Amino acid sequence: MKLIIAEKPALAEAIKEAIGTDFQKKDSYYENKEYYISWCIGHLLEVMLPDENSKWSFDNLPLKHKGWNFQIKENTKKQYNIVKTLIDMSDTIIHAGDPDEEGQLIVDSILYKENIIDLKGNSKKTIKRLLVNDFNTKSIKKELSNLKDNNEYLNLSYMALARTLADKTFGYNLTRGYTLKNQEAGNNNVISIGRVQTPMLALIVRREQEIKNHVKSYYYTIKGSTAIAGSSLDFIYQTKAEEIDETKKITSEETANTIINRLNDNKSKAVVFKYETKEEIDTVPLPYNLLDLQVDCSKLYNMKADKVMSVTQDLREKHKAITYNRSDCNYLLDETYEQSPAIIACLQDINDEKLQNIVNNANIDIKSKAFNSSKTTAHTAIIPTETKLDFSAFSDDEKKVFLLIANRFVMQFLPPAKYLKHTITIKINDDYLINNHRQLLDAGWKGILSEKEEDETVSGNFDYSKIYEEKPVEKIDFISLKEETKPKKLYTTDSFLNDLKRVAVYCKNEKTKQFLKEKDKDKAGESGGIGTPATRSAIIKTLYDRGYIKDDKKNIVSTDLGKELISLLSDEITYPDMTALWHEDIKEINTNMSKLDDFINSITEFSSKEIDKITSSEAVFKSNAQKCPNCDTGYLVKRKGKDKSSYFWGCSTYPECKVSYQDNNGEPDVYLSVSCPVCEKGELLKFRGKYGAYWKCKNPECSKTFNDDKGKPDLTIREKAVPSEQYRCLECNSKLVRRNGKNGWFWGCSAYPKCKTIYQDNNGEPIYNKELAKKD
Incomplete structure (x- = not known):
């Protein structure tokens, strides 16, 4: 029997229809006398790193790729077992995953886990490859008669596997590292970082920075208005290299005036240098991706x-x-x-x-x-x-x-729209001015859809038959238009998606920019993009869900947390160059699987250095950390106690601010907004003293202290303890003082701490032999 493993149920259905003979529908597969046809539901297996399920702890980082394996996903276990059983019952297996890297890995990973193939091309059964990229019955029949050897495409699995391992090694390590550091600042939200996700966030953050830092400047456009053959035409001056800056604009008013003066001085020499016509068409937009x-x-x-x-x-x-x-x-x-x-x-x-x-x-x-x-x-x-x-x-x-x-x-x-493009060039000595105009011949599809045509650039009914080269220009006037540079606009969903198709322009390095563009050379509509159309929407949703971006009317803007994350990360993580470099490394793995370990080890090493940087830094993610109530400058940071097993919270500015709080289930036990009952102005703050916790009024004019009562201030206002005139210490003869402690009232020596003798209290009197007490 032959088993066809399709990537998705719809493709399995289409293959069944293309084969055409009677099939019986079974539990998640079809069967006839020659074929079984079953399917995956996307990835039935996932690549797992060692210790991937370990506790999130700095002690377990970095996760390494050594010993990775394919693990059955819990939600696809039933389908996997069906495919596995059919593999055992078949002599020939036809791989019908999508004809791309991920599609190749989806089916190859099953064959690899079941020891049918290895990643060197050895196989225990006949493995063929069916390449289908359209569910058209005729196309599938054609490909079924033209099956390939699966080994010819095994390299695509190498590339997909390398990318998956790299993304996990990079993303898991940095996400866990920054999340753990974030928790030290009292925040429980996950700080997710990814090869594609983070540069996407950085685009939004940097766009806002560009707008904020935009400095108004001006540029100049030189235009000529002429009369040719009795009609008016507008021409644009063609700048010379020495007249423009790196933006390819005239930014010097002096230069603009020099050009205007030169043109005016020589306008009598203006002639039609060249007149060209060219037929053009506007075809309908392509179908959607x-x-x-x-x-x-x-x-x-x-x-x-x-x-x-x-x-x-x-x-x-x-x-x-x-x-x-x-x-x-x-x-x-x-x-x-x-x-x-x-x-x-x-x-x-x-x-x-x-x-x-x-x-x-x-x-x-x-x-x-x-x-x-x-x-x-x-x-x-x-x-x-x-x-x-x-x-x-x-x-x-x-x-x-x-x-x-x-x-x-x-x-x-629908038919195309047809035009005749007219290009007239005026020459004045070594200066040139150009007018371009498209004359509509047939509106075609635009007329059917009633789409608005572009504005005409010719006044009246212009007679092009009267234009010929070397014809003198009857009259021409020049003007310099001063125009203000505008800042870029905030991203909207559509402008952001469009930018993701051409993210290569934001690479820091010219070489990596070319790598990204090379990646998309055969993809219409993409020019150095990052992510895929299928993954971008999910990543954008993640940026919203993580609290990195938000909507501002119809614009996408970054939150304080999003801005801070980008400011904390190195450029290697926040620019798209990493994707370009990975692409080049994975291209080598395409032909040499042995380079996989070197590639992933380099990413592990990079991740390890980033984790070292994280652990050595102080309170990160201040945007959602808790301000220190005492100094209003620092942030509360989780620290280990002296016993190394318990935690407490202190100010990030320590030792300048020595305020501290107990840890309560991962959060500082800050008893906030409690006014001092003495001065009624200050706020009570908890401090750690030599003899334990106590509370003190923040108002320097008061500074009243209170005992700590299970993490809260004991707000009982007590009169100042006055030494007794009646009772004395039996040890040093100093006066006794009646005090209220944790266990109730007791009597202590007024000479404390020199004398630490205490006596139990009995209805307001110390318990000892009164006759032995020395009196005045």
């Missing part, structure tokens, strides 16, 4: 990225309405073009005016550039399925998202 869909949902509906992920998951799994929703690709297989009429037919009954307008104008003979198998990745663009839908059963959010997807797909069969 997940990121583009999230951006548009944010712009149009203020829908967060994780919400879009959730909605598309329901559209795919509950309604069977769309293809794979986590796709990073905007392109479709050529075979999908042949399936398109059937898909469009399924959309004709959906009650939506805009969609039906597009459907009615669609021309199936048009094949947009989206249909290009060579540009698909492990997945294809998100499009509707060939399924009749009950649109009335969709929620409002599901309708909004589905209509975006459906509209964008059917638009692939």
